[in-house]
Amino acid sequence: MEHDVVVIGGGNAALCAALMAREAGAGVLLLEAAPKEWRGGNSGHTRNLRCMHDAPQDVLVDAYPQEEYWQDLLKVTGGSTDERLARLTIRASATCRDWMRAHGVHFQPPLSGALHVARTNAFFMGGGKALLNAYYRSAQRLGVTIRYGAPVDRLEIGQQGRFVAAHVNGERITAKACVLAAGGFESNREWLRQAWGQNERGEWPTDNFLIRGTRYNQGVLLRHMLDEHGADRIGDPTQAHMVAIDARAPLYDGGICTRIDCVSLGVVLNRDAQRFHDEGEDFWPKRYAIWGRLVARQPGQMGYAIIDAKAVGHFMPAVFPGVVANTLRELAQKLGLDAAAFMRTLDDYNAACRAGNFDHTVLDDCHTEGISPAKTHWARPITDAPFFGYALKPGVTFTYLGLRTDETAAVRFANRPSENLFVAGEMMAGNVLGKGYTAGVGMSIGTAFGRIAGANAARASLKKGFGHAGA
Structure with a gap:
């Protein structure tokens, strides 16, 4: 039996498609590599969608216009982004929530004290798992055929990048059009090792990485498309959404609860008890995803977040309790750090702090002077017992190497778009995210391009023209 559209993947982007x-x-077959109980890829760990809006709008307060959203994205990516596709994503984020609600997704009322995200981000009631369940229910109700435990290991691609068939567990499945939404390669240790290599200390940094999401994102199809079919690529294989997470987190599927959110309220040291970056350079939702990569560059891929009693209550509590001590020297000993080096670093930091009006909701005037790296905001001496320490490791959410695409979500070969093969989600997010991250934008990309890819795959299967604004 030939299907109209086959969608490869089972997360947010795949379901939107x-x-x-x-x-x-179109008649649709969805192939999810994971078993049913682990369906949905990384989307089950998500919480929200970053949304443009020009005025207060249902669950969003104030305004978050296109230009501000674009500037936020431009800042975190350092310009490593395709502006056309980024702005397409931004515009699509303004109009997708009614469609999401029609498929059973519910949103929370605006959250008070939510670190600036009540204005910019719409939170899913029940989180990403509830969103996935709603989409799967809707897909089944509409007649989408869903197969679990169905990993696609190769595709047949004809001339000019035309999709012919997918191979699943030895079975050949044909379709008139296809959407690739099978995620990145963050769970593929061998590929991560190849991408990062050894550092100057002879370490293999990726051996110490933890994977915040699914173990099923092995990048099999991504590598197949790049190496076997010569699809146009985008992105740096070492760039990823990487967060500093609790070193005690599990290897896979730790999710949001393993994140340590107190970084901007204290200092972060490496294994040598030295600071290595400005902990207060910007609001946490804009800068939290740089810290995984920063920690990955440190000896042993370890970091240590240090706070005192003044910071308690100003950040989302960690799922694991921190190491607690009544003195800084005791804390250093409990963390296994050299106490003399630790005390020098903390004494220098405390002496460099300049008094100001502390306010964690704004870029305040509490800063350091005379030390490097500086702490430019929220710098207060760490002096009030008890003291807390959290050991950190890099936590990878998803990788940015992917397939180059355009406004139609078509996969490109030698800069020519395929007529019937499309891509969405993490497999193409590098078109928008060359590096860096800001909270909720991954779901914005997946939703926008999932909808565009699905609409255009249906048009291709039904012999209609492409649309650029399927979202």
Whole structure:
């Protein structure tokens, strides 16, 4: 049996594509590599969607216009982004929530004290797992055929990048069009090792990485498309959404609760008890995803977040309790750090702090002078017992190497778009995210391009022209 559209993947982007294709009248088969109980890839760990809006709008307060959203994205990526596709994502984020609600997604009322995200981000009631369950229910109700435990290991691609068939567990599945939404390669240790190599200390940094999301994102199809079919690529294989997470987190699927959010309220030291970056350079939702990469560059890929009693209550509590001590020297000993080096670093930091009006909701005037790296905001001496320490490791969410695409979400070969092969989600996020991250933008990309890819795959299967604004 030939299907109209086959969607490869089972997370947010794949589901958006499957739903849009089915709504357009196409028969849809969705192939999810994971078993049913682990379906959904990394989307189950998400919480929110970053949304443009020009005025207060249902669950969003104030305004978050296109230009501010673009400037936020430009800042975190350092310009490593395709502005056309970024602005397409931003515009699509303004209009997708009604469609999401129609498929059973519910949003929380605006959150008070939520570190600036009540204005910029719409939170899913029940988190990403509830969103996935809603989409799967809607897909089944609409007649999308879903197969679990169905990893696609290769594709047949004809001339000019035309999709012919997918191979699943030895079975050949044909379709008139295909959407690739099978995630990145963050769970593939061998590929991570190849990408990062050894550092100047002879270490293999990726051996110490933890994977915040699914173990099923092995990058099999991504590598197949790049190496076997010569699809146009985008992104640096070492760039990823990487967060500093609790070193006690599990190897896979630790999710949001393993994140340590107190970094901007204290200092972060490496294994040598030295600071290595400005902990207060910007609000946490804009800068939290740089810290995984920063820790990855340190000896042993370890960091240590240090705070005192003044910081308690100003950040989302960690799921694991921190190491507690009544003196800084005792804390250093409990963390296994050289006490003399630790005390020199903390004494220098405390002496460099300049009094100001501490306010963690604004870029305040509490800063350091005379030390490097500086702490430019929220710098207060760490002097009030008890003291807390959290050991950190790099936590990888998803990788940015992917397939180059355009406004139609078509996969490109030698800079020519395929007529019937499309891509969405983490497999193409590097078009928008060359590096860096800001909270909720991954779901914005997946939702926008999932909807575009699904709509255009349906058009291709039904012999209609492409649309640029399927979202």
